[in-house]
Amino acid sequence: MFTVLSAGIAPGIALLSYFYLRDKYETEPIRMVIRMLVFGALVVFPVMVVQFAFQSEHLIHSNWIESFFLNGLLEEFVKWFLVIYTAYHHTEFNERYDGIVYSVAVSLGFATVENVLYLSAYGLHYAIMRALLPVSSHALFGVIMGYYIGKAKFSTNKRKYLFVGLLFAVLLHGVYDLLLQFKTSWLYIMVPFMGFMWWNALRKVKMAHVQHQLWLKRKLPLSRLSDKMNGDLPQ
Numbered sequence: 001m002f003t004v005l006s007a008g009i010a011p012g013i014a015l016l017s018y019f020y021l022r023d024k025y026e027t028e029p030i031r032m033v034i035r036m037l038v039f040g041a042l043v044v045f046p047v048m049v050v051q052f053a054f055q056s057e058h059l060i061h062s063n064w065i066e067s068f069f070l071n072g073l074l075e076e077f078v079k080w081f082l083v084i085y086t087a088y089h090h091t092e093f094n095e096r097y098d099g100i101v102y103s104v105a106v107s108l109g110f111a112t113v114e115n116v117l118y119l120s121a122y123g124l125h126y127a128i129m130r131a132l133l134p135v136s137s138h139a140l141f142g143v144i145m146g147y148y149i150g151k152a153k154f155s156t157n158k159r160k161y162l163f164v165g166l167l168f169a170v171l172l173h174g175v176y177d178l179l180l181q182f183k184t185s186w187l188y189i190m191v192p193f194m195g196f197m198w199w200n201a202l203r204k205v206k207m208a209h210v211q212h213q214l215w216l217k218r219k220l221p222l223s224r225l226s227d228k229m230n231g232d233l234p235q
Contacts, residue, residue, distance in 0.1 A: 079142070
């Protein structure tokens with residue numbers, strides 16, 4: 001059992017560490033990141049209950065509906081809601097990249113519990129495949145979602161970017177699940193799709209840092225002007 005737990009947990013910890021350490025300006029408090037990871041882990045079971053109920057009652061008759069709504073929309077909405085409800089308004093959320101860190105933490109908490117349950121049921125010989133596909137994909141959905149959540153935090157058009165973040169995560173998750181439905185050729189399609197996902201996610205990481213740097217440059221002259229004006233005031 002220890003081997004299964006180690007194999008199930010290791011990919012999530014590795015990916016979370018990678019994205020956590022990519023924060024160039026101010027790394028998030030470990031306690032906050034762990035809290036988001038735990039929240040993501042806890043919501044796996046209610047989500048699984050809903051999915052099981054739909055499947056056992058044969059309420060879903062289309063691969064498209066299952067991929068985009070039962071899996072994509074349900075899972076990504078729950079993760080999105082957790083980030084908005086528990087981290088978005090927190091004082092520690094003070095730069096664009098923070099949205100990525102917290103979204104990835106929630107996503108990997110979710111993916112890690114799923115991974116442990118899957119390996120417990122089907123065996124360790126799936127560990128590498130699970131690390132490269134389901135666990136990684138959840139992290140990448142989190143990057144895309146988190147980028148737009150971080151963008152919303154510093155935008156006047158907050159609702160737009162919050163919606164876009166959820167929408168893109170749902171669409172990418174739905175496409176990912178739909179590709180798995182191909183019985184014989186799914187791997188040939190999945191490899192370039194995952195390559196695109198990694199490219200897009202790393203691009204969003206870079207963009208979040210660049211946008212924060214530009215925001216700091218705009219903010220600095222204003223703070224200097226404010227200091228100068230305060231210095232000119234009579235004491």
